Amino acid sequence: MKYMMFVCTDTEPETDESRVPDIEVWVAENDTAGRRVTGSVLGAASAATTVRVRGGEVLLTDGPFAETKEVIVGFDILECADLDEAIAVAAAHPMAYNGRLELRPLVDR
């Protein structure tokens, strides 16, 4: 199964820095194992543009679609056997400590 992993900030990060794993190691391990299909860091939320079309008119808003304290700062597409494997991969990511991760299955139709 493929999962989209949203990488998000959090207002209460892990306080013990020594526990946080290294991102380079995480990427290398999961790329080698074929579990990370792709992924990237995203530009700042201030660089976001929200697009809607209503009544035939293109409406643009400066900023992300949800104004929250937590912002999405990156993503990865994972290829895992099931949710348990995806959870294990996510739990080894540094942003599981310094932020939060959301796993969403890609719908395969």
Place this chain on the structure above:
Amino acid sequence: MKEVAQAAQDSYTRIAATLIRVTGNWTLAEDCAQDALTAALERWPRDGVPDNPGGWLMTVARNRAVDVLRRAAVEETKLREMAMMWEPAPPDDRLRLIFTCCHPALSLEARVALTLRTVAGVPTAGIARAFLVSEATMTRRLTRAKSKIADAGIPYRVPSDLGERLPGVLAVLYLLFTRGYDADGEPAFADEAIRLARMLATLMPNEPEVPALLALFLLQHSRRNARRDAAGDPITLDRQDRSLWDRAAIAEAVEILGRTPVEGPYAIQAHIAACHAGDETNWRSAAEWYDQLARVQPTPVVELNRAVAHGYAHGPAAGLALLASVNGAPEGYMLAVEADLRERAGEKAHASDLFRRAAAAVPDGPERRALLKRV
């Protein structure tokens, strides 16, 4: 036909678990398992119980599932594949069902509801009633949980890391035992929790916390007929009529504890409950078990109960000394414990004042009335 009902009940989980593995369709599995039970209750009293009741039920449920799927135009190759997966005798899928229902990616409420519905076979209406929600709400909750299992890719298997996941399963069983009430205010699913703990203990013979939890359930449940007075108000343990306790359940629990190593909090709690199960409470032993429990589970309520036990085992001064270091327990309960200790230490006026303050700190009801009686 009690034996029919018993044999049928034992088979329900096994059938549902296997049908889920083979068809991947939870609702179909529950319906077909239920249909097979209904057929048995209708036919067995008339034709006699078959030699292999479990096999009979599994066959009826399987045929029913194949019928339903054929009518839903599922391809013949898929149906043949399914038939293959049943032969010769299906493996026991109950553990994987339990671990899937209790998966931590589901909400706690969903885990409890799904375990009751699919593992214990409790009808949705019954679960809804006990949790004070409408049947439609409970149906939605169950449907949402089943969809999440399918859509999010929650695997249907026993996890490789049992040590990490078993406590979660036991916590669900404990919630299922304590949460949800019937019309008398008694736990609605205590019998189901006991049955599931018994089943789990058979399926996981090398995990001592499982039989320990079963023993804890049996001890707590053994007092069900003594817990309330005629008006339905709760009676504290020390005032209960002990002749109303279920001696068979207590004996079973004591026997289980005698052969189960103490490896976690459930075993310790069960040993504490067993200290209360004789003709008189063994407070010395209870105090020692509370020392152990406070080491593995240092919560304010445990610390408070530890002070109570020491107060009875070694005198009010010992209890008051421990009470002084308890932080964050519910205020009414704290005050009531201190009041009881001071009363027994001979400080009548101080105790009376504390009972009054304790009564004011708990909600209006039987508990407050009991405290005011002691002012």
